[in-house]
Amino acid sequence: MHGLINRAVQCFLRDTYGAERWLRVARAAGFGSDGFDTMAVYDLSVTEALLDAAAVQLDRPRDVVLEDLGTYLVSHPTVEPLRRLLRFGGATYLDFVLSLEDLPGRSRLAVPDIDIPELLLEEAEADVFVLGCRSPLRGAGHVMMGLLRAMADDYGALVLLDHLGAVDGSERLHIQVLETSFAAGRRFDLASATSPVAGG
Amino acid sequence: MPSKPPKPQVVALQLHAKSLDAFMPMFLVVDMGGRITAAGKTIAKLFAAAPLIGKSLFAVFDLRRVGPIRTMAAVAARAGQPLTLTRCDGGGALRGLAMPMADGQGFLFNLSFGIGVIDAVRQFGLTDADFAATDLAIEMLYVVEAKTAVMGELGRLNHSLKGAKSAAEARAMTDTLTGLGNRRALDMALADVIAKGGRFAMLHLDLDFFKAVNDTLGHAAGDHVLCAAAATLREATRGHDLITRVGGDEFVILLTRPPDKPGMLRIANRIIAGLEVPIPWEGQVCRISGSIGIVVSSDYAAVQEAAMQADADAALYASKRAGRGQATFAAVRPDGRPDGRPDGISAADVGDAGLGVDGTAQGTVVAMPRAG
Numbered sequence: 338m339h340g341l342i343n344r345a346v347q348c349f350l351r352d353t354y355g356a357e358r359w360l361r362v363a364r365a366a367g368f369g370s371d372g373f374d375t376m377a378v379y380d381l382s383v384t385e386a387l388l389d390a391a392a393v394q395l396d397r398p399r400d401v402v403l404e405d406l407g408t409y410l411v412s413h414p415t416v417e418p419l420r421r422l423l424r425f426g427g428a429t430y431l432d433f434v435l436s437l438e439d440l441p442g443r444s445r446l447a448v449p450d451i452d453i454p455e456l457l458l459e460e461a462e463a464d465v466f467v468l469g470c471r472s473p474l475r476g477a478g479h480v481m482m483g484l485l486r487a488m489a490d491d492y493g494a495l496v497l498l499d500h501l502g503a504v505d506g507s508e509r510l511h512i513q514v515l516e517t518s519f520a521a522g523r524r525f526d527l528a529s530a531t532s533p534v535a536g537g
Numbered sequence: 538m539p540s541k542p543p544k545p546q547v548v549a550l551q552l553h554a555k556s557l558d559a560f561m562p563m564f565l566v567v568d569m570g571g572r573i574t575a576a577g578k579t580i581a582k583l584f585a586a587a588p589l590i591g592k593s594l595f596a597v598f599d600l601r602r603v604g605p606i607r608t609m610a611a612v613a614a615r616a617g618q619p620l621t622l623t624r625c626d627g628g629g630a631l632r633g634l635a636m637p638m639a640d641g642q643g644f645l646f647n648l649s650f651g652i653g654v655i656d657a658v659r660q661f662g663l664t665d666a667d668f669a670a671t672d673l674a675i676e677m678l679y680v681v682e683a684k685t686a687v688m689g690e691l692g693r694l695n696h697s698l699k700g701a702k703s704a705a706e707a708r709a710m711t712d713t714l715t716g717l718g719n720r721r722a723l724d725m726a727l728a729d730v731i732a733k734g735g736r737f738a739m740l741h742l743d744l745d746f747f748k749a750v751n752d753t754l755g756h757a758a759g760d761h762v763l764c765a766a767a768a769t770l771r772e773a774t775r776g777h778d779l780i781t782r783v784g785g786d787e788f789v790i791l792l793t794r795p796p797d798k799p800g801m802l803r804i805a806n807r808i809i810a811g812l813e814v815p816i817p818w819e820g821q822v823c824r825i826s827g828s829i830g831i832v833v834s835s836d837y838a839a840v841q842e843a844a845m846q847a848d849a850d851a852a853l854y855a856s857k858r859a860g861r862g863q864a865t866f867a868a869v870r871p872d873g874r875p876d877g878r879p880d881g882i883s884a885a886d887v888g889d890a891g892l893g894v895d896g897t898a899q900g901t902v903v904a905m906p907r908a909g
Contacts, residue, residue, distance in 0.1 A: 376688075376692040376695050435603060435619075439651070439652065442651075442653070445652075446655070449685075459604055460603040460604050466603070
């Protein structure tokens with residue numbers, strides 16, 4: 338997995354549970370406390386060991402840890418730039434869901450060897466979708482669950498989400514959009530408040 | 538009362554194909570039967586080997602918008618929405634938009650490479666003439682290329698900084714004379730092994746008669762002897778043992794996967810035997826030996842670094858007291874806590890005076906009886 342993915346897990350553990358807990362996970366998984374290099378590519382087994390160690394140290398099922406990671410990626414101030422990139426998916430939550438298939442390609446545009454799950458969206462009926470999620474990382478669909486849930490809050494949409502399990506190696510998520518403007522949601526402008534060119 | 542806004546005028550545009558080409562070089566005109574009747578110059582370039590005109594749209598592309606689109610009626614239902622058109626010949630996917638034409642005779646499609654533009658430019662040898670002047674594709678290529686260059690540069694910088702950092706760390710943890718680890722290396726390794734909670738052992742070694750070598754033959758000889766001792770320690774231990782020089786002639790060997798106690802004694806024995814091999818120096822011979830104190834984490838109910846180091850130290854001086862050139866396990870009290878001062882021996886009682894350069898030492902290894 339790309340160093341950015343491992344780094345995301347590291348930052349999630351550090352920001353949510355504190356530096357001490359992250360160090361314990363790192364030690365249990367057999368890594369140094371320095372953490373991951375965002376530019377490097379690591380073997381998949383490294384990410385698996387990291388997540389397994391996190392599940393043990395946090396005493397929570399791995400799937401729950403992964404879902405919390407997905408929520409963190411959208412909602413924590415540390416990773417605000419990521420939330421912004423996700424909001425480029427569309428003006429409403431429905432548009433966002435409809436743009437999900439483009440997400441892996443857009444991500445690779447920025448980071449060519451990033452391992453974003455391959456996503457395939459099928460419309461079951463009006464505003465009801467099944468999202469196929471295929472990744473070498475076991476349980477990546479749970480990260481998508483947390484991410485989709487947090488994005489619904491971000492847009493102020495009311496949605497029902499359900500993990501349907503895996504079929505032929507593809508995890509399937511049920512997405513029902515009940516209301517696109519249920520709550521106020523968080524503000525988003527295409528233009529960022531601080532220009533990245535100017536160094537913000 | 539505000540007046541009603543004027544009804545927008547419906548303008549039916551008639552464009553020459555050449556004009557359309559300038560605006561949208563990847564346009565397609567598809568009739569209501571799904572047949573392609575006109576194509577822009579750039580999309581035509583992509584299909585140069587099998588021209589598009591006259592073909593069925595659905596034979597050339599798989600159309601999708603959250604599920605497949607297989608009829609012109611389905612196209613009409615998705616008018617104005619972003620579509621994905623995947624080439625049936627395996628040539629990749631395009632993004633598209635379809636709107637009905639004013640005469641009701643078909644649909645006008647405008648296609649783009651979307652995020653596939655980078656690959657497409659390479660694959661089809663496209664130039665800026667293949668894009669409309671208002672298209673941001675060239676800017677996009679520029680940004681991606683600039684980003685790649687900057688990221689590459691940052692990656693290289695990161696790599697060299699990492700190299701410099703680990704070299705500095707290694708230097709900070711290395712004894713420059715012998716190349717062994719130093720006190721800091723030992724402290725870090727100890728903290729790590731204690732945190733991991735496995736069994737480990739420490740051999741605390743103090744060279745015997747080293748002071749005599751230093752005093753009679755000088756510091757250069759002393760340094761030579763220390764390096765020879767380091768070589769002996771490397772030979773007598775296993776690859777995963779950590780050997781550190783923690784003081785002038787004091788060494789600590791951390792066994793992270795220790796054998797049983799007889800096995801540890803064998804290692805100590807090898808060390809002492811190795812140290813007692815005479816070391817030639819400028820026509821003379823230096824003779825040293827070593828006294829060792831051994832402490833094992835499994836002898837402790839709760840492992841405490843400071844207590845273990847103190848007990849190892851005390852066991853070392855018990856070895857000195859008993860005549861040098863031997864190893865002693867830290868004694869264990871009936872309450873389970875080791876105490877290396879069985880006879881009230883303290884470091885102050887045991888000096889390193891005595892034998893000269895040619896001094897001899899006993900090579901016996903004594904294990905202190907364990908009370909626990």
